[in-house]
Amino acid sequence: MAQCDRANASAIASKNSNERAGSDVDVSKLNAKERRKYLREQARLKQVDADVSEANTGDKKDDAKIHSSDVARKRKRQNDQSKPGQKNEDNETKRKDSATKRNNAQKVHLTLFVGQLPFTATSEKIKEHFQEAGDIQIRMLTDKKTKKFKGTAFIQVSDSKALGAALSRHHSLLEGRRINVELTANGGGNKSKLRLERLQSLRVKQSEKQIEKTKALIQKKVADPESKLTQDDVDERMIDFLSWFDYETAKNAVQEFDECLTKTVRNRKAFFMGILKRFRATDGIEPEIFPKRDRKRVMQPHK
Secondary structure, eight states, rough: HHHHHHHHHHHHHHHHHHHHHOOOOOOGGOOOOHHHHHHHHHHHHHHHHHHHHHHHHHHHHHHHHHHHHHHHHHOOOOHHHTTTTHHHHHHHHHHHHHHHHHHHHHHHEEEEEEOOTTTOOOHHHHHHHHHGOOOOOEEEEOOOTOOOOEEEEEOSSSOOOOOOOOHHHOOOOETEEEEEEEEOOOOOOOOOOHHHHHHHHHHHHHHHHHHHHHHHHHHHHHHHHTOOOOOGGOOOOHHHHHSSOHHHHHHHHHHHHHHHHTOOOOHHHHHHHHHHHHHHHHTTOOOOOOOOOHHHHSSSOOO
């Protein structure tokens, strides 16, 4: 195709050359109209020559590109034939690199902030508290000057399942203190507006997730034919109250309502709310106190 175009261009150039050779006229002898016509024709012939020259140059470049592309493809085929397993190895390497990048991206989201820890807490106690999350890495924060534990830490879990298990310990009791377990926003500095917005978004997301889990817990209990809990016993206020607990405590509170409910209870919602308030204070663990008669005996002076 390119050869045909060059042949046509050469024919046009030859024709234009012949026209110019036979058009040697004395412009001074022409009138104004003939002179304008003559000048327009000369300008047209000059433009045609320029177009033909440009077309020839472009065709040469295209031919060079086509030749170069053919040579490159031929060399690639030769390399593939000489190294049949190299292509598969390259693809495998790319897949591994992609998997590594995904894992690194996931690790960013597997770090949790733990606050309100007792100052006497140790890494062993924290690991024991989060044992359902499996093997975790702990970085306990200390004061720069005093080197004392500040009551906050970061924990790193292994996967998304462990992340859910660790988040379920949010608002659980550790040595009498109710701890916070929250998702973290990476980077941006402590006072960055973007970081604060990201933290707020993560907290909202975590709260919504807890409400979903609480509703699922209630629905499962209501659907149980042996359970006394009904849908009318639970309203939105109780859902919010229950979602504040860690999952195990919420589960125990619902179980206690189911076990303690009797026919003599007139206001079932108030009865349920009383259980929730007590669980919020103690996680359902009754404090050890002396019986009344023993207390009097202890308070009597020794004779």
